[in-house]
Amino acid sequence: MSLRTAGIVLMVIFWSVTGQDYGVTYTTHSICALKGSTVELSCTYKYPKKDKVTSTFWFTRKDSRGKFVSLRDDDDYKSRVKYNNDEPESRKTTEKRHFLTIGGVRESDSAKYMFRFITSSNKYFGNTGIRLSVSGLQVTFPSTVIEGQGVSLTCSPTCPLTDNSKLSYIWYKNGHLLTNEHNDLNLHTVIGDADNYSCAVKGREMLRSPEFTLNVRCVQFHILYFVILQQHLFN
Known part of the structure; x- marks a missing residue:
C-alpha cells in the first residue's frame, strides 16, 4: 500500500518539474x-x-x-x-x-x-x-434604400483587423474606379437605377470584395383629384 502511494507522489513531482522547465x-x-x-x-x-x-x-x-x-x-x-x-x-x-x-x-x-x-x-x-x-472585404449598407435620399456604403473586413493602420480604400461602381479613398462611400442622392458596387484596399486591387447591387426603392406619389360639381338650379 505504501509503495503504491510513493509511486503516485513521484509521478506528480516529475510532471511538475517538466512543466516548469519547458x-x-x-x-x-x-x-x-x-x-x-x-x-x-x-x-x-x-x-x-x-x-x-x-x-x-x-x-x-x-x-x-x-x-x-x-x-x-x-x-x-x-x-x-x-x-x-x-x-x-x-x-x-x-x-x-x-x-x-x-x-x-x-x-x-x-x-x-x-x-x-x-x-x-x-x-x-x-x-x-x-x-x-x-479576412476578405465586404460592403455593408442599409437594408432599405429610398430614391432621392442619401445612403452610406461601408467597406470593411469580415473580422476586426489586428493592424488596421494606414489603409486606403478604393471603390468601384459598375466596374469603374471612383475617386473616394475612404472606407465609407457617401452617395448624397440615389436614383432608381440599380448599380453594382465593390471595394478594395489600395495596392491590392486584385482582391476586391464581392460585387453587390444597390437596389433603390422608388417612392410612388398618389395624387388625388377632387372634382366638385356644382349644380345651378334656375327657377
Whole structure:
C-alpha cells in the first residue's frame, strides 16, 4: 500500500518539474489579417540549461502517421513562410523568441498555429497556439434604400483587423474606379437605377470584395383629384 502511494507522489513531482522547465508562451491569442497581407506570429520558449535545441518549427496539423508537419515542409506554405530566432544559439540563455512570417496570406490559411521545439532530451509544443483569421472585404449598407435620399456604403473586413493602420480604400461602381479613398462611400442622392458596387484596399486591387447591387426603392406619389360639381338650379 505504501509503495503504491510513493509511486503516485513521484509521478506528480516529475510532471511538475517538466512543466516548469519547458514552456511556450505566445505573444497573442488571435490575429485577424487582410487577405494578401504579410503576417508575423511570435512566441517565447524555454528549456533546461543542460539541454541543446536541435529543431524549432511551426505547424498547424499532423500527417497521416501522426507526425507534426513543419510549415516549411507543407506544400501549402513552404514557399511563403520564414522562421527566425531573435537570439543566436551561441548566447547562453534558455529563454528565446521565435518568429514566423507568412507572406500573401489566404483565407485557407485561417487556422491555429503552434510552435514546437526539440532538444537533446525532450520534445515540447505550446498547444494554446495563435488563432489566425484571414479576412476578405465586404460592403455593408442599409437594408432599405429610398430614391432621392442619401445612403452610406461601408467597406470593411469580415473580422476586426489586428493592424488596421494606414489603409486606403478604393471603390468601384459598375466596374469603374471612383475617386473616394475612404472606407465609407457617401452617395448624397440615389436614383432608381440599380448599380453594382465593390471595394478594395489600395495596392491590392486584385482582391476586391464581392460585387453587390444597390437596389433603390422608388417612392410612388398618389395624387388625388377632387372634382366638385356644382349644380345651378334656375327657377
